[in-house]
Amino acid sequence: MSDDSSVLPHIVVVTTGSAGDLFPFLRLALGLRARGHAVTVLAPDMHEELVRHSGLAFHPMPADPAVLNDPDLWHPRRGFGVVWRAMRAGMEAMHAFVAALPPDQPCTLLVHPLAVAHADLCRAERPGIRIVAGFLAPSNLRTVHDLPVLGPFPVPRWMPLALRRWMWRGVEVSAINPVVVPELNAARRLQGRAPVSSYMDEMYSAPDLSVTLFPEWLAARQPDWPSPLVCGDFPLYDPHPDAAIAPALAQFMRAGSAPLIVTHGTGNLQAAAFFASALAAAQRLGRRIVFLTPHRAQVPASLPPTAFWQDYCPLAALLPGAAALVHHGGVGTMAEAMRAGTPQLIVPMAYDQFDNAFRVTALHAGLTLKATSASASASALGDILERLLQSPEIHIGCAAVKARLAAGGSLDGVIDAISKTVSKTGKI
Incomplete structure (x- = not known):
């Protein structure tokens, strides 16, 4: 570990959702802290005990547990809107936390894919922030190549790439952009920035680095995935590794x-x-x-x-x-x-x-x-x-x-790549 962690950027890890969304980012956060970075985890307040048990600094984001009772939460098409609306209070808390950081402190946001657009809004108000997006599953990444299913619908191998692009665009236009883009562009207008037309384009282009949190034998790197990209492994994390079965x-x-x-x-x-x-x-x-x-x-x-x-x-x-x-x-x-x-x-x-x-x-x-x-x-x-x-x-x-x-994977390589990317002079 470095003896002078003050020269390294403060890494703010931002995730949302359930424990399944939290655990991979805790594993990355612990790896980055071991490399000398100051790390703070921003997560829904219901996860406070899990984060504090890990020994990491924690800042809560408001979360309304009533969302779990929404009948559309697990709907294949409408569920995304439920999740996005439930994130609003938490994303506002992220903006406030970043705005309150010391102005001369280097900062990097390591974020869940759903927080990328909000991280970019933070960067517009605090130039110099770096953004790293952690993609937890292959379908978090839009592709027309390795596309076995699109939601619950199978995609035949023989389907032309042009038709696959058309299908993806249909999903974005009907189920994703109407939920996100008006709200996102309203915030961008207040910052004097041009509007965006595609949420997923923004999710791809905003990060300084993207990392996959699954192995390449599960889903190989695709030519239309974002760049720069580092492929990793499952960041398996157990909050109680020594706990005995009840x-x-x-x-x-x-x-x-x-x-x-x-x-x-x-x-x-x-x-x-x-x-x-x-x-x-x-x-x-x-x-x-x-x-x-x-x-x-x-x-x-x-x-x-x-x-x-x-x-x-x-x-x-x-x-x-x-x-x-x-x-x-x-x-x-x-x-x-x-x-x-x-x-x-x-x-x-x-x-x-x-x-x-x-x-x-x-x-x-x-x-x-x-x-x-x-x-x-x-x-x-x-x-x-x-x-x-x-x-x-x-x-x-x-x-x-x-x-x-x-046999082991390349999770250490992912953590090293993040540490290098977010350092003052590091580049991929």
Whole structure:
């Protein structure tokens, strides 16, 4: 570590969303602090305990938990608008925090993709700020080349690039730009700046550096991704790496055959029907099951002796003793299952989950089930779980991705690249 961290820029890490969005940035923040940087994490106030437990400086951003009850939050098309509107108060807090920093202090914003445009607004008021964007999943990056799905819709390999561009433009024009661009341009007008017409163009062009927080064997670098770009690895982070499995859960795990682990994300308050179907599917297959969610009301009220509910347990501790992981397709959950070599059944609902599910299936590390009410029924879940658990190909694929992760990736290279980029004289 440098003996003179005062000459290094203050790195302000800005993220939004659930714990799955927070953890990768905490891993990067800790790596940057180890290289001598002063680091402050700005995140929704509900994450304060997690950030402070890491030992990093924390500044809260307001977050309205009511957003979790919005029926459109997990809608494939309308969910983006819900998330964007929920971010407003937090982004205002980021502007205020940056404006209050000492004027002579070098500053870099390491941001979640959804915060890039707001980081650029901060830079207009404080020239000299550098911006680094961290892309958590392949579908965060627009491309017409490696495009297996666009939202829930499959994209055939034979589809011409021109048609793929047209499809992307349609998504932007109908679902993204109307939500973001008027608000963004209103702020730019107050700064005396020209308007933008595309939010994703702004997200690509504003950063001084972009980094991918997933390995190239999951999604290779594409010619239409932003530049400069450094490709990395999964920044897996466990807030309690030495925590033991809760005694009651450990006893349940030992009491019979390896159970199914079922989770649908820490921020999902709309999973009750899915959990009920999962329980019925497990009973049909004669399988034991563990529900992992902080929201007890989402889990069936009466559980049989073959089922168990736990509010939290590190997946790294739990998955080695599991038969399979059933989840929503969040990139962090997906990566933990890969690290453990655990078969995955992904039931995607929105955002990057469809693309993540496709890639897991393509690696033969799991299967995918559409999250419609009919397809996610107990019968459908039971059928596909039986396929998953009995497939030799899936078990071979899981072992292969586990070995790839164990071999190590280039996360240190990402942290080094960020440190170099944000230094006073460093350049890529």
